[in-house]
Amino acid sequence: MDTPCNESILVCVYYGPNGERLIKRGCKIANLMQAPLYILTIDPKPFDELDAEKVFYIEQWKEYANTHATAQFMMKDNESRPVSKVIAEVARENNITQIILGQTAHSRWEQITKGSIINALVREIPFVDLHIISVARYIRDEEGIYEKGIRAYLIKDGDRYNLSFNHHKDTLYEGIFFKEADTDFNHGIFRFMKDDETLQVQVTEGIVTELKNVDLQTAMIRDNADES
Known part of the structure; x- marks a missing residue:
């Protein structure tokens, strides 16, 4: 989609209440830039094997996407590749210029991939702006x-x-x-x-x-x- 400033925003969310805050930040930036917004989550398990807690958050994110005129929710399930590879692929396919990540999601995905997602993304897609948003810990981490x-x-x-x-x-x-x-x-x-x-x-x-x-x-x- 062509926009006046040719920007596209990708919000990467992981399970927990922090996703709502990240999506709202993405919506705000997308509205200011009149840019399309994409909301992405990634899970190594197939969708039909996810527990009720994860499904609940996915349903919420879909609702948030529906409230934004140019937003689209995407889920990559049953995914065995490193998270940075998946994000980079989505970014290329949708001409993403800015990516929003939460600090908690960053930490969690580091554990999954055994490496720094930020450094990996910089190598994979060096011309995309990365926004790291500081967020509160997920309730299960208390x-x-x-x-x-x-x-x-x-x-x-x-x-x-x-x-x-x-x-x-x-x-x-x-x-x-x-x-x-x-x-x-x-x-x-x-x-x-x-x-x-x-x-x-x-x-x-x-x-x-x-x-x-x-x-x-x-x-x-x-x-x-x-x-x-």
């Missing part, structure tokens, strides 16, 4: 406080919401539940989409009292106080 996310649902019950792991006709919200480690109760964080915004709410013994976005550090401090 010192092992939360277990792996699983698909869950919220059901309205009076002035509160009950957490369920089965879909019911009365289900209001579908999302991912991150249970606190080392507990037999359903304490943790429920992350879901509401009005095109990602929210994470506190769950205590399987109950959400209000749909108020919580800061993870605040939630952890409160939990530690309860334990003492």
Whole structure:
């Protein structure tokens, strides 16, 4: 696609809430430059082998792409090649001039490829601008406080919401539940989409009292106080 400044933006996202921030940054740059926007994620596993948590984020990214007139979501699954090779290939095929990467995704992909993705991209596509965005750590990296996310649902019950792991006709919200480690109760964080915004709410013994976005550090401090 030809644009007034002949720019094309590629946002590379990895699983976790940081993807939303990277995509919004990409949308902002694309709007300013009147440029097409591409959103890319890469996974070594086939799509049909991905867990509910990963599928949830992929669905979110597709929705974000649909809200931008010139955006396109792309997924490279069952991919055994180094991530830098795949990104470079996508960049060439779509005449990408600027690539946006998150710091967390960079670190994760370094582990996968056993090398620096930044240095590899500079060698592969030296004339593409790279933007490295500093982002907060993914919830699973918070010192092992939360277990792996699983698909869950919220059901309205009076002035509160009950957490369920089965879909019911009365289900209001579908999302991912991150249970606190080392507990037999359903304490943790429920992350879901509401009005095109990602929210994470506190769950205590399987109950959400209000749909108020919580800061993870605040939630952890409160939990530690309860334990003492």
